[in-house]
Each structure stands twice: as structure tokens, then as C-alpha cells.
Amino acid sequence: MLFASITLGAISIVSGFADYPSGAGGRVSMVLIISGSFLALFALLNFKGVETFELNKPSEVFSFSFYFLLSFIAFKSILLLASGVVDTIDVAILESTSGITTTAISTLNPESLPTSVNVLRSLTQWAGGLAALFLVFVATPISSSGDNPSAGYGPKIFSRKPLKRMQEISILYGGLTICVFVALKVAGMGFFDSFVHSLTASSTGGFSTKVSSVSSFQSGPIEWVLICAMFLGGLNLGVIWWIGKRKLHNIKSNNELRLYLLMFFGGAVLFWLKGDFLGSFSYQVRDAFFKVASLLSTTGFVNKGWEFSSGISAIALLLLATGGMAGSPGSGFGVHRLIALIKYLRRELTRKYNRQAIRKIKVSGEVVNERELDKLQGYTAIFIFIIAMGSFLLSLDNESLRIEDSIAVSLSAFVTAGPPIAEATLAIEYGIIGNFTLSLLMVVGRLSILPAAYMVLKLSQSIKLNLRGLISSEGTNDEIP
């Protein structure tokens, strides 16, 4: 809670000063600065009480991430309501969740928002991306559990000391963001737009300053810069680190990277073949790469013609569901899991055919243990179940939603991407059930399934116990004469 408070406090103060005191957002900026200062102060005062902070067990890591996320969402919702940016609590929760989980689902028109709010939104996504990287490279390796296949990545790629590792990751992530900012500026984007888009591209967030996202700019160079940024956003940060350290032999043996590249370039070819794109060859190629990069990295930027034909819609959903590499700020099923799943299925078949066959499953040279494989099966099944449940609830909320759109929106929220596969669904507004469903999907998608399920069960158990205690104490009180 204190971590969430200080993070949001800092973001709010920076956002508040972004256009203070000029502009129409003067009042909003004031609210952001005051609330931000209050949150930061509250956190700093209470930090003294936190003497030891340990994340040694999986349950501790899950609890930390879960409560951080929930507190952040709660504080930001209050902030948005207080600043008058949104009117209802469900929309406030949706916006807050969308920001911190790096999803591009929003009901707001960014062009009508004050600069400070746009900065707040983009900084939130950037912080969400950094938090996701810390979770993968720092917190998960300590606890060495969860359903994240990259649990062992951190210490093998970066420094062994957690604090040093955090520093390295921050420098790399910040450096990437600055590179994207400079590239966008050179490509012809304005200062403010470049700033916002560099934050949301490197975090695979997808928030834009324009209502029609990247298609508003109608610029080839800008789209190419964003294609590269999204491609890098879907990459394992460790791969970029290795490139920087010139440890190319590590990259060569990484079959996760190979599959990611195959999906990226293969997907672009399929899109080009079946995407019904119009215009010159170079325009079609750019269009195909943009769509694949946005879907595969789960960023959610939208360019022109975001309406997929029948022939390509399943491929688009598949790319969206797969998501980026483990160790990227992106979400989704994960290329790593996909490799393990394919190898597992192949082994199952071989075993049925030849019972004596003993075959270890390796991903990027690392043997995947049997427990991880068991988890993977459960993860796959529940991944699909959650998307199905999400689409069911969304279709209950909005009767005009078609089946394919409800599945696409649910999947998009769950993998923290944002754009569905039809232009028609970009503008759909949901009711309370819809907004809460989307928020829940984003939280579960960002936390990953097993930790989220574990925390929900833990929370419900403690509520049950508290209620029982309350009832029994009331009963005891009654008996006292």
C-alpha cells in the first residue's frame, strides 16, 4: 500500500506540474499536485514503520503484487473522481486499472483531456511496465515460483544482487524510452506527443494523446518508429541487455527469441497475404508490421483500417493471445509457454507411441521440470476459461455485442492489450458489469492467473474467517448476562 502510495504520489506531482498553472487543466493540475503530495507524504511518514521488507516466499510475492495493484487502482480511482476527469466509480476503476496494467482500454477522449491527465495516464503505464519487469526479474526469482516461466531469468541475465538488478533494469528501460522519444521526435512527432507515446510504447501500454490513436498522425516514419518500439517492447529485456553486453552466443541458443521472431515476421507475411490492405506495396508492408507488432507485443496502438477480414481474424486473435516474450512488459500466454506446450504435446504423443521413451523438455537450453509442466496444463485451461467467462459477462452487459467481438474484447483485456479486432468495438461503451469485468480481467491478466487465483482465495478465506469470528463474538456477547 505504501509502495503504491509513493509511486502514485510521485506520478501525480509530476503530472500536475506538466501544465500548471496554464491551460484549462489548472484545477485538475492543482488537485493532482495536492493529492500527490498528500499520498507521497503519507507514504514517507509511514515508511519509517517498515523496518524489514522481505519477499522470500511465493505467497509473499503474490501478496505484495496483489495489494500494490489494488491499492494503486483504489488511490488512482479516487484521484480521477476528485479531479473530475470521470464521473462514475466503475469508469474510474476501469481507467485506473487500464493504466497500471498497461492496457489500452479507455472510455475517455484523450484530446479533450488536460495535458496533466494525459501525462498521468502515460506515466502510470510506464510505471506499470517497470513494475511488471521488477516482478519478473527481481521478485519472482527470489521466490522462484508462480506460474511465470521466467522465474530464473533475472539472476542469470542481470546482476545477482536484487538492488543492483533493479538499477540495471531501470537504466535499460529508461534508456529504451529515451531512444523511442528521440526517434519519434526525429520522425516528426511533436514534443508532448513524442513524450507520451514513448512512455506508452516502451511499456507496451498503448495509451495515446489522440482519440484515433496512431492513425491520427498519418505518418509512415512515425509508424515505423512505433513498430520498432513495440517489437522491442515484446522482447525479453534480457535479450536487449545481452546485445548491449555483446553476449550474442546467448541469443543464438534462445529458441524463445526464434519463435518470437518467427511469429513477428511470419505474422506480418500472413497479414500481408490475407489482410486485404490497400495502397502501395510499402504501405501494405508497414500496415502488416504495425498490426502484428501491436497485437504480438500486446501494446494496443491502432492504425488505419483496424477491421480484420474473416481470413485473418483468427490469426490476429492468436497473436494477441500469445503476447510477447517472458521478461517483457507485455502480457499474454507467452511465447515461452507456447514452446513448452508444443514440446509437451509432442512428448505426450511420443509417450503413447513408445512407452519407454524418456524425454526432457527444454526451452532455450533449460530443462523445464515436471511441476512446471503440470502448471502449464492448468494455466492453459484456465486461460481459456477466463476469456470465455469474460466474454459471457461482457455479452450480458452489452446485448449488441457479437460473439467474436465479445471474445476479442475479453481476450484483449486479459492480455492487457486493448484493441479488439473490429473498429466497431473500439467505441463501445459498457455498463457497470462490463467495466468491472474488464477491470477484473486486466488485473488477473497482469498478475498472472495462479497468483491472482491464490490471492482471491486467500482474501475470501480471511473474509470468511473474520465473518465467523464476528458472528461467534456476537454470540458470546449475547450469552454474557
Add this chain to the structure above:
Amino acid sequence: MMKFPRRFLLEGLFESATINIIGLTLLFLTPGLVISGLIEWFSADSHHEFSLFATAVIAAVLGLTLRAVTSIADDSMDRPKAIFSVVAWSWVGCVLIGMLPYLFAGVFPWSRIDNALFETISGFSTTGSTVLRDIEATSSGILFWRQLTQWYGGMGIIVLAVTVLPSLGVGGLQLMTAESPGHESDKLRARSIDTAKSLWLVYFGVTITIALLLWATPSVGLYDAVAHGLSTAAIGGFSTKNGSIGSFDSYIVELIIVFGMFIGAMNYNLQYKFWKSKGNFRVFTRSSEWNLYVRITLSFIGVIFLMNWLMESVDVGTAFRDSLFNVVTLASSTGFGNVRPDGIGNFVLWGTASQLLLLFLMTVGGTFGSTAGGMKIFRMQIGFKALSRELKLIRRPSGEYPIKVGKEKIEEKVVASILGFIALFISLVILGTVSLTFFFNEDLVTSLSGTISAMSNMGPALGEAGPTSNFLEFERGSRSIIAILMIIGRLEIYAVLLMFLSLVDRLKVR
């Protein structure tokens, strides 16, 4: 030189379990073809009996020849490879012979042999998808043969469950009996062939019961009653009417069919025990899979009825009638339709939420040991239990949490196999959907639901493949993919995939 005739007659020319059993399977088809031929002969409207009798002769001669020239070695069925080979090739044999009446009678021209193949695969796999444009214009003997292909398919599934799947560890007898230890030795005999005979008996009983109940109603004649009895017990879904069950426009007929479909998707082993125990209902209630099957079906009937009643503009009776029928037909993977002008039986017109629930039901399917398709409730049960174990393991990583169904502990290798099966099922659904959309431009909902429907041997699907649609609307290539998926789904995935592996292996060796 003197030995040759003796070997030829008594032992066979060479040892081949596969060819021998193909011969036996073809001989099994002969009575069905003869009965269909006789129906055609006595039919007043058409005379295509030659096509059926000719096929019967071909099946009998070929069957006898294959049996005569081959013999089965004692140890030939010990290896899984041999079992897969037998199953796969018997299937191929049945389908190739089973499509001949359609071609001989001119129902499909020879240039459209793929349609005949599709209809036959749909029959033997008990799917119920059709490419017949006008069913009622087809002669009664041929239609009866069409119904019989589904019934034979149902019989085949029972054999599959008791002989093939146990060797794979993904289904079959060991899971059918997982919740009732010890009964294999007393009531249900351990030998698989005896078990199959016992289950066939129940299958016969169910077929006759449904046929008699239907015949007792005023709107169904003897021919239609028997025809629908065959396809209901097999959980097939073929009908002799263009409008399927909706053509009878009778509530009582629909209720009988609902009852038939409901018990058809119930474990035949439990039904056998119920029959042997002279009606002890606790046989069913003791099975957690049965309990879950009933709960899922009833709750889906309730939820979908409420949604239809509230969202569609129909009276409460119609909403209940159509919700009940369509939920049971999809939960049992039968695929009958009850579309009437005054009803809401065409479920592709229902709200998105209701259709999503139907899609879930299509995937789950019926129970183990029944003729129903789909992933099966038992596997879903194990899947959920494995998942809840994962959650427990997060809390206590060193804890031991065996998976139990009822009071029985399920072996870890069986759990692993089941989880693998679920993952494989999902992967094939994704692969099928992508193939249909990418190569044949089918829309996403039709492709996804069509793939699930084919894999679960359902018949109708959502989108363009609804209960009033015909699979002729699909492109030829799409139909081929759907037909392959039907076989994969019917033979519980592994058997087919391993058959291909076995084939590749043989080719490699040569």
C-alpha cells in the same frame, strides 16, 4: 504344396490382426445393409434396393475373404501400435463401404464422392452434420442406412472405450469404472469383450425403449420411431426429416427425445449396473461425474431458459420448451434441431450470452462410457481438481494432494494424460479454427463453433452452421477439414494422431 489349402482355410495365408478385424467389421455391417435393403424393397416410393444389397454382398464377400486369408497371432494385440492400426483401418474400411449405397443410389454423383464420404464419416462418427440438401426426398432405405451408420458408430465407440482407450490411459474402461472399485470383478466382467457385450446390451435396450416410446405417440410412425431411436441412442442427430425433430411439432416427441438424449449421454456402465441392481438409483447418485453432468445440464437449462424468456419475446412455455431441448441436444452432443415457425429453436438467433453458454456445453460433451462426444465431464472434473491442487501447492509447496474422484484416488499418470488431452483438444480447436478462417475465409464464429462441433461430434454449430443450415454451404476444403476433425474427435484424438505416426513410422522403415 499340399499345405496351402489347409492354411488358407483354417489359419489364413498370413498373420495380420488389422486385416482380419477389418474383415470382421465389414461382416458386422452386412445385416444393417440387408435390413436397409429390405426396407427399400418394401418401400412404395423408390427402389434403390440394388445399391444396398450390392453393398451388402461386397461387404460380406470382402469381409469373409479378409477373414479367411488372415489370422491373428496371440500376442499381436499387445502393442498399442497394433491396436491403433486396427482401429484406424477398421474405420477406413467401414467408411469406404458405408458410402457405397449413396453413390450406387445416385444420392451423390461419383464426381461428388467427397460428399458421400462426408455424410458417411458424419454417420459413423455420430456427428450428424449433413450435406443432403433434401433429406425427405431421399429414399427410405438409404435414410435408414444413414441412421444405422450412426448406430454402428455408437457400437464402435463402446468397443473403443473398452479395448483401445485403456491402453492410452486417456479414457475408456479404467476411467469409466474409476469411481466404483471392485465391480469389474463381480458385475461388469473384467474381460473387455464381455464388458463390451454387456454395454451393447444396454445400448440395444436404450434404442428399443426410445423407439417404442416414439412409436406410442400419435405423430411418429414405426419407421421414423426406429430411425430416431437409432440416432438418439447413438447420440448422433441424423433425422429422416428436413426440419429434424421440429418437423413433428409435438411436445411429447421432443420430451421423449430429450429423455433419450439425456440417458444416451450417461455412462453405459452405470446404466448396466442400474439394470442389474433392479433399479437402485443410488448407482447413479454415487457417481460424482453423473452428479456433475446432471447439475450442469439442469443449471444450463435454468439459466438459458431465464435468458431466453427475458430477452426473446416469447411466452414462458415456448422459452422453456426450446431451451430444454436445445440445451440437452448440445450437452449430450446429439445435434437434433427443433426449429418451428412459432418457436425459438434456432439457437443461432439467441443472444450472444446464451450462445456462449451453448459453446461451452458443446465443448464439455457427455460422460465417460457413453456414446457422447466432447471433452467429457470427467476430464473437466480432473482438470478443475488439478487446478485447485496447484493453488494449494502455492500455499504449501511441499504438501501432497492426491486427486480423488469420489473416494477413488486417480493415478498421477492418468491425471497427466488427461491434462495433456485437454491441452491437445484446445490446440486442435485453435488449429481447426485458424485453418477454416485462413484458407477458406469462413467467419470466425462459424469456424470456431464448427471446429468444436466437429471435434465434439455435435452436428450443428453457431454462425452459418446453425440447426437450419446445411454443410453444403461450406467450401469443399472446409468440409474436408471438418470431416477430419470429426474422426479425430470420435477416436479421442490420440488414436488418430498415433495412427498417422504409426503410418509414418512404417513408411520410414521401408
